[in-house]
Amino acid sequence: MRAQQIFRAWSPVRARQQVAEDTYWLELEAAEIAAAAAPGQFVMVGFGMRGWGVPFLPRPNSVAAVLGERIGLLIRVFGGGSRRLAGLRPEDEVLLLGPLGTRFQLGGAKAVLCVAGGVGLAPFLLLPRWEPLKRSGAEVRLLYGERGAAAVFDPDKIRELTGLDPEIWTEDGSLGRQGRVTAGLDLKGVDLVLACGPPPMLKAVRALALEAGVPCQLAVEEHMACGVGTCIGCAIETVDPETGEAGYSLVCSDGPVFAAERLRW
Ligand SMILES: Cc1cc2nc3c(=O)[nH]c(=O)nc-3n(C[C@H](O)[C@H](O)[C@H](O)COP(=O)(O)OP(=O)(O)OC[C@H]3O[C@@H](n4cnc5c(N)ncnc54)[C@H](O)[C@@H]3O)c2cc1C
Ligand code: FES
Helix, strand or coil: CCCCCCEEEEEEEEEEEEEECCEEEEEEECHHHHHHCCCCCEEEEECCCCCCCCCCCCEEEECCEEECCEEEEEEECCCHHHHHHHCCCCCCEEEEEEEECCCCCCCCCCEEEEEEEHHHHHHHHHHHHCHHHHHHCCEEEEEEEECCHHHCCCHHHHHHHHCCCCEEEECCCCCCEECCHHHHCCCCCCCEEEEECCHHHHHHHHHHHHHHCCCEEEECCCCCCCCCCCCCCCEEEEECCCCCCEEEEECCCCCCEEEHHHECC
16 A cells, blocks of 8 residues: 655645634645545644744644645634634645545445534535545435534535535524434444544444444544654554454544544543
8 A cells, every 4th residue: 555645835824714603714725735635634734933822733633625726624713723723814824734644434335424513524524525435426414513503614615515415403403403413313224424523422423333333433533742643642542343452542643533443432
């Protein structure tokens, strides 16, 4: 297998738009990363030594779209780093490293259910237009959960990016169906479940998929410093499904996408 190519370059911001409460859409010019990125993979976004401001370390963000020579990122503000990214203006530059990490594997699936919580939506904005998925002819359904309507990424923009009609769930019932997105999980006829979102959601999806015997892959998040497997800062407990042997894996380079049975949850 060919080694995955990783690119590092200053990348100009070409578009920025607020798309929901505390949530921003950024388009960055990054031709090489755009050509190589696959769903599930991420980029480390930073400022190098420019400014010495917050954050000192780059921050991981999923590649949410490939638009010609641009990549799209869906950024939700949590702390200083994401606030600085969200405040970027067209023509500002960021230092990108990527694409990094593992991608979702289709494995011949014909009915794929994607379950997104919050900005865990990002990889599923990219997946439906991904060439290997289009070639496979698989049918894709997208469930998307948020706290409430104010946090929901514009359903029309989701349709434009993915060609899919998302099934929206909000915890307070202010848009779409009321409840957690996992309440809508009907695995009948599904032969692959893919999920990305907060850990409680991933754990619930994992449990349901394992119980139903449906293959499931989860995109996991951890704090990251390097993004390339050298700092060992993103280790999580995993298990070898064949031998049952417990150990550790690095979310940045062994993941972020893991088969459900590999996670020791
Ligand atoms: C592979 C991967 C892909 C990601 N994709 C996206 C994306 O598409 N869009 C998006 O908005 N965010 C994404 N994230 C999360 C994003 O990296 C964090 O929100 C960001 O690093 C927070 O940095 P900060 O400086 O704003 O917050 P900090 O000040 O560093 O932290 C603010 C709060 O967020 C928590 N936090 C920080 N980083 C993480 C993390 N990686 N996982 C869990 N909790 C964290 C901290 O514990 C703290 O409570 C992704 C993370 C990973 C690992
Ligand atoms: S972030 Fe450094 S090893 Fe994963």
